[in-house]
Amino acid sequence: METILSTQNNRVKEWEKLKTKKGRKKTGLYLIEGRHLVTEVLQSDAITDYIVSTQEELDAISFDISEDKLVIVSDKVADRLSDTVTAQGIFAVVQIPNKQRQIQDPIPDEKGSWLFLDNIQDPGNIGTMVRTADAADFAGVVFGKGTADVFNPKVQRAMQGSQFHIRLVLGNLDEWTQSFKQAKIPVYGTELNPQAKNYQTIEKADDFALIMGNEGNGMSPELLTQTTANLYIPIKGKAESLNVAVAAGVLMFSLKDI
């Protein structure tokens, strides 16, 4: 068991770089923070290189981890590694699985319900949608072009453990859409357009994909032309739109046969 007290320590500097996409790409590692996520990662298939923790936080919890993977740090180091205003004092340095490092081909005849994220930028929205997809028993979420990085610390935090429950893949949404349609699985786009199909007219099902688009601009116009149908949530009041994570929640629970 090692102890690091200085924020100038080289390993601390390396771990801090995992907050950036460049740092994660270079090392193939990512950082998660907080008791809940660290507990979940240790129960998952993910390979954890180190648990980095303050002594105080370590004393408060108990888990099986070999001593050579444990690094005790000062509060200052924890603050440096933290992505939040109040550091939670415990972190895991985790290996990004090989298959999550690259764009993944669609799987022929993919079953279950899938959420496709097209250019979604807010980490909180992404995390909330993954969490909702988990709660609605979706099979997985495909992170399309322009969508914030799965391993961004803010995205990881917002997913609240659901990243260890359902499949998260990087994908080309055009290809995934084509593949689903070839397998006769419907792919529903979404648009803020009263001319689109009212989502309430779609029968509940188990196998389908739902595409959510960018917070400000919606789905890419090209992708909109490739779907089975594009859905609309009727807005009856004076609000201009729904938050994308709320809209996704309404649609997932309406479309999915639960």
Next chain:
Amino acid sequence: METILSTQNNRVKEWEKLKTKKGRKKTGLYLIEGRHLVTEVLQSDAITDYIVSTQEELDAISFDISEDKLVIVSDKVADRLSDTVTAQGIFAVVQIPNKQRQIQDPIPDEKGSWLFLDNIQDPGNIGTMVRTADAADFAGVVFGKGTADVFNPKVQRAMQGSQFHIRLVLGNLDEWTQSFKQAKIPVYGTELNPQAKNYQTIEKADDFALIMGNEGNGMSPELLTQTTANLYIPIKGKAESLNVAVAAGVLMFSLKDI
């Protein structure tokens, strides 16, 4: 038209205090920020005392406002008044309507759909729920005990203009619940309890109230005993819960006859 360049100016210091509940209570004023909200407030019934803006921001937009209500400020003053990392450069100092300063009695035979917020603490969640209630054509939202202040700048920002579209009142939720039930209008509580009633079994309606509870602890146990029924959203995956604003969205669009 007045110009203020120094953050040490007394009026700037006074406006800055409007970010706190104490400051708002003392003056009966609140502060909103950004082009969208300022435009909405000027079109609403609210009484705006001042528009405070940088020259740059003022040049970029146009609206009717008498010169004696306009105060031009420096970027530094705008940064000081701002609640965001990047100040939007335009603010309105607005009077809190008398009736929104105090707990409001329930209105007998209140019609329409209402959202009751029981001890909801995150400004983003509150704002998103108000915005969703607006989109679902709800009549209003009652801010119950423990719920963050309506005039908190973060709450105002997250509501994105919906605060000017639907009624927002402070209320004692026990009294509002009793009043609705006496008028034979159902009041639905919510709980994370599979023994509660599946929300999908409730027929769509126009007149009802839906209560959402605290992010971590749910609704107050006492209030749960007073409702017509308590609803549950079945969680089929491994997520422990839904985000409260997502759950509210699923329920509002499912219960409301739209």
